[in-house]
Amino acid sequence: DIQMTQSPSSLSASVGDRVTITCRASQSISSYLNWYQQKPGRAPKLLIHAASSLQSGVPSRFSGSGSGTDFTLTVSSLQPEDFGTYYCQQSYTTPQNFGQGTKLEIK
Amino acid sequence: EVQLVESGGGVVRPGGSLRLSCIASGFSFDDYGFSWVRQAPGKGLEWVSGIDWNGGSTGYADSVKGRFTISRDNAKNSLYLQMNSLRADDTALYYCARDRNAYYSTFDFWGQGTLVTVSS
Numbered sequence: 001d002i003q004m005t006q007s008p009s010s011l012s013a014s015v016g017d018r019v020t021i022t023c024r025a026s027q028s029i030s031s032y033l034n035w036y037q038q039k040p041g042r043a044p045k046l047l048i049h050a051a052s053s054l055q056s057g058v059p060s061r062f063s064g065s066g067s068g069t070d071f072t073l074t075v076s077s078l079q080p081e082d083f084g085t086y087y088c089q090q091s092y093t094t095p096q097n098f099g100q101g102t103k104l105e106i107k
Numbered sequence: 108e109v110q111l112v113e114s115g116g117g118v119v120r121p122g123g124s125l126r127l128s129c130i131a132s133g134f135s136f137d138d139y140g141f142s143w144v145r146q147a148p149g150k151g152l153e154w155v156s157g158i159d160w161n162g163g164s165t166g167y168a169d170s171v172k173g174r175f176t177i178s179r180d181n182a183k184n185s186l187y188l189q190m191n192s193l194r195a196d197d198t199a200l201y202y203c204a205r206d207r208n209a210y211y212s213t214f215d216f217w218g219q220g221t222l223v224t225v226s227s
Contacts, residue, residue, distance in 0.1 A: 001169070034213050036152075043202055043217035044152065055215065087152055091212035094166035096142070098152040
């Protein structure tokens with residue numbers, strides 16, 4: 001199985017900050033990497049698919065990059081509604097494992 | 108509007124069985140693959156099982172292989188998860204998730220989940 005490791009596990013940032021979350025796969029997954037946002041008590045929401053493609057309706061301040069084993073999710077200018085937990089997920093092969101999550105708090 | 112509504116969760120004793128259902132509306136059900144993804148209380152997301160658009164391909168996490176069976180009924184716009192030999196570590200909120208395409212790899216719409224509690 002492919003293991004997905006996110007860093008950091010948590011972070012606190014201020015409105016307007018540029019925030020970056022990293023995801024590393026245990027083997028190459030090409031660009032088969034997705035990012036989700038989950039708010040407390042809510043279902044996850046797809047933000048980015050295929051490493052860098054913005055899902056319809058997602059604000060353009062979210063962006064993704066990377067290929068192979070190393071990927072990043074960037075929020076260019078953090079907004080108050082961006083709090084929550086972010087998960088990466090590989091869609092290269094079964095099982096389609098998720099990372100352990102990064103909890104983002106707004107200062 | 109895309110809607111996914113899960114049902115069938117509840118409290119069950121270890122070794123017991125449950126059948127989860129997910130009814131879809133607002134799109135052409137048989138064009139898409141689906142997955143079940145679970146989340147234990149206070150924990151992260153775990154992909155459980157997936158099925159392609161016509162049921163010809165299915166996949167399972169190692170943790171549920173041989174105990175859980177995914178299926179679909181395109182005539183009823185419904186997805187199912189038969190869960191047997193349930194264990195305490197199966198306790199979780201179970202989400203039904205639609206794929207962006209016909210397979211089961213990228214999840215663009217999610218239901219609100221149904222809670223499964225395995226306890227004696």
